[in-house]
Amino acid sequence: MEPADKKHILLVEDDVFMIDLLANELTLAGFEVTIAKTGKEGVEKYDEAKPDLMILDILLPDQDGFETLRQIRRKPGGIDAKVIILSNIAEGPNIDEAKRLGALEYLIKANLSLADIVVKAKNALALTDAAK
Numbered sequence: 001m002e003p004a005d006k007k008h009i010l011l012v013e014d015d016v017f018m019i020d021l022l023a024n025e026l027t028l029a030g031f032e033v034t035i036a037k038t039g040k041e042g043v044e045k046y047d048e049a050k051p052d053l054m055i056l057d058i059l060l061p062d063q064d065g066f067e068t069l070r071q072i073r074r075k076p077g078g079i080d081a082k083v084i085i086l087s088n089i090a091e092g093p094n095i096d097e098a099k100r101l102g103a104l105e106y107l108i109k110a111n112l113s114l115a116d117i118v119v120k121a122k123n124a125l126a127l128t129d130a131a132k
Helices: 016-028 039-049 065-073 092-100 114-131
Strands: 008-012 032-036 053-056 083-087 105-108
Touching: 008 016, 008 039, 016 032, 016 114, 032 039, 039 053, 039 065, 053 065, 053 114, 065 083, 065 092, 083 114, 092 105, 105 114
Parallel strands: 008 032, 008 053, 053 083, 083 105
Antiparallel strands: none
Protein backbone atom coordinates (compact mmCIF):
# COMPACT_ATOMS: atom_id res chain seq x y z
CA MET A 1 0.00 0.00 0.00
CA GLU A 2 1.16 3.50 -0.75
CA PRO A 3 1.24 5.75 2.33
CA ALA A 4 -1.73 7.77 1.04
CA ASP A 5 -3.66 4.53 0.56
CA LYS A 6 -2.93 3.16 4.01
CA LYS A 7 -6.03 2.42 6.01
CA HIS A 8 -6.00 3.73 9.56
CA ILE A 9 -7.04 1.55 12.49
CA LEU A 10 -7.68 2.78 16.00
CA LEU A 11 -6.93 -0.03 18.45
CA VAL A 12 -8.58 0.51 21.85
CA GLU A 13 -7.08 -2.13 24.14
CA ASP A 14 -5.61 -2.01 27.65
CA ASP A 15 -3.60 -5.26 27.57
CA VAL A 16 -0.04 -4.15 26.74
CA PHE A 17 0.95 -7.60 25.46
CA MET A 18 -2.06 -7.73 23.12
CA ILE A 19 -1.40 -4.16 21.96
CA ASP A 20 2.19 -4.99 21.01
CA LEU A 21 1.28 -8.18 19.17
CA LEU A 22 -1.78 -6.90 17.34
CA ALA A 23 -0.40 -3.44 16.48
CA ASN A 24 2.72 -5.09 15.04
CA GLU A 25 0.66 -7.57 13.01
CA LEU A 26 -1.60 -4.81 11.66
CA THR A 27 1.39 -2.61 10.80
CA LEU A 28 3.07 -5.48 8.95
CA ALA A 29 -0.19 -5.94 7.02
CA GLY A 30 0.09 -2.34 5.79
CA PHE A 31 -2.20 -0.50 8.20
CA GLU A 32 -1.47 2.68 10.08
CA VAL A 33 -2.28 2.01 13.75
CA THR A 34 -3.17 4.42 16.55
CA ILE A 35 -3.38 2.99 20.06
CA ALA A 36 -5.60 4.00 22.96
CA LYS A 37 -5.40 2.20 26.32
CA THR A 38 -8.62 3.51 27.88
CA GLY A 39 -12.12 4.22 26.67
CA LYS A 40 -11.80 7.98 27.18
CA GLU A 41 -8.49 7.99 25.32
CA GLY A 42 -10.21 6.03 22.54
CA VAL A 43 -12.90 8.70 22.19
CA GLU A 44 -10.25 11.46 22.09
CA LYS A 45 -8.07 9.63 19.60
CA TYR A 46 -11.08 8.84 17.43
CA ASP A 47 -11.50 12.59 16.92
CA GLU A 48 -7.80 13.07 16.15
CA ALA A 49 -7.20 9.99 14.01
CA LYS A 50 -10.47 9.75 12.04
CA PRO A 51 -9.80 6.02 11.61
CA ASP A 52 -11.18 3.86 8.83
CA LEU A 53 -11.79 1.11 11.38
CA MET A 54 -11.81 0.80 15.15
CA ILE A 55 -10.94 -2.42 16.98
CA LEU A 56 -12.44 -2.08 20.44
CA ASP A 57 -12.07 -4.13 23.61
CA ILE A 58 -15.00 -4.28 26.04
CA LEU A 59 -13.13 -4.44 29.35
CA LEU A 60 -11.23 -1.17 29.75
CA PRO A 61 -9.96 0.46 32.95
CA ASP A 62 -12.10 3.62 32.94
CA GLN A 63 -15.29 2.82 31.05
CA ASP A 64 -16.39 -0.20 29.08
CA GLY A 65 -16.12 -0.43 25.33
CA PHE A 66 -19.87 -0.10 24.91
CA GLU A 67 -19.87 3.31 26.62
CA THR A 68 -16.88 4.29 24.49
CA LEU A 69 -18.77 3.28 21.35
CA ARG A 70 -21.92 5.12 22.49
CA GLN A 71 -19.86 8.32 22.91
CA ILE A 72 -18.32 7.92 19.46
CA ARG A 73 -21.73 7.26 17.89
CA ARG A 74 -22.92 10.65 19.25
CA LYS A 75 -20.07 12.54 17.55
CA PRO A 76 -20.34 14.10 14.09
CA GLY A 77 -19.75 11.23 11.65
CA GLY A 78 -19.51 8.76 14.52
CA ILE A 79 -22.70 6.98 13.54
CA ASP A 80 -20.84 5.69 10.45
CA ALA A 81 -17.74 4.52 12.35
CA LYS A 82 -16.70 0.99 11.40
CA VAL A 83 -16.12 -1.00 14.59
CA ILE A 84 -15.04 -4.53 15.39
CA ILE A 85 -15.43 -5.61 19.01
CA LEU A 86 -12.53 -7.78 20.20
CA SER A 87 -13.12 -9.28 23.63
CA ASN A 88 -12.73 -12.38 25.73
CA ILE A 89 -16.29 -12.07 27.01
CA ALA A 90 -18.45 -14.47 24.99
CA GLU A 91 -21.78 -13.74 26.68
CA GLY A 92 -24.93 -13.33 24.59
CA PRO A 93 -26.04 -10.00 26.11
CA ASN A 94 -22.70 -8.42 25.18
CA ILE A 95 -22.94 -9.73 21.63
CA ASP A 96 -26.50 -8.37 21.40
CA GLU A 97 -25.38 -4.97 22.68
CA ALA A 98 -22.52 -4.87 20.16
CA LYS A 99 -25.00 -5.54 17.34
CA ARG A 100 -27.40 -2.93 18.71
CA LEU A 101 -24.58 -0.38 18.66
CA GLY A 102 -23.75 -1.26 15.05
CA ALA A 103 -20.51 -3.22 15.46
CA LEU A 104 -19.57 -5.07 12.29
CA GLU A 105 -18.36 -8.11 14.22
CA TYR A 106 -17.93 -9.39 17.75
CA LEU A 107 -14.72 -11.41 17.92
CA ILE A 108 -13.55 -13.56 20.82
CA LYS A 109 -9.80 -13.09 21.35
CA ALA A 110 -9.20 -16.63 22.55
CA ASN A 111 -10.78 -18.09 19.40
CA LEU A 112 -8.64 -16.23 16.85
CA SER A 113 -5.02 -15.88 15.82
CA LEU A 114 -3.52 -12.47 15.12
CA ALA A 115 -3.61 -13.33 11.41
CA ASP A 116 -7.36 -14.05 11.72
CA ILE A 117 -7.92 -10.62 13.25
CA VAL A 118 -5.97 -8.96 10.43
CA VAL A 119 -8.13 -10.81 7.87
CA LYS A 120 -11.29 -9.62 9.68
CA ALA A 121 -9.98 -6.04 9.58
CA LYS A 122 -9.20 -6.30 5.87
CA ASN A 123 -12.62 -7.79 5.18
CA ALA A 124 -14.37 -5.03 7.15
CA LEU A 125 -12.53 -2.37 5.18
CA ALA A 126 -13.13 -4.14 1.86
CA LEU A 127 -16.85 -4.08 2.63
CA THR A 128 -16.73 -0.35 3.34
CA ASP A 129 -14.65 0.34 0.22
CA ALA A 130 -17.06 -1.63 -1.97
CA ALA A 131 -19.96 0.44 -0.67
CA LYS A 132 -18.35 3.70 -1.77
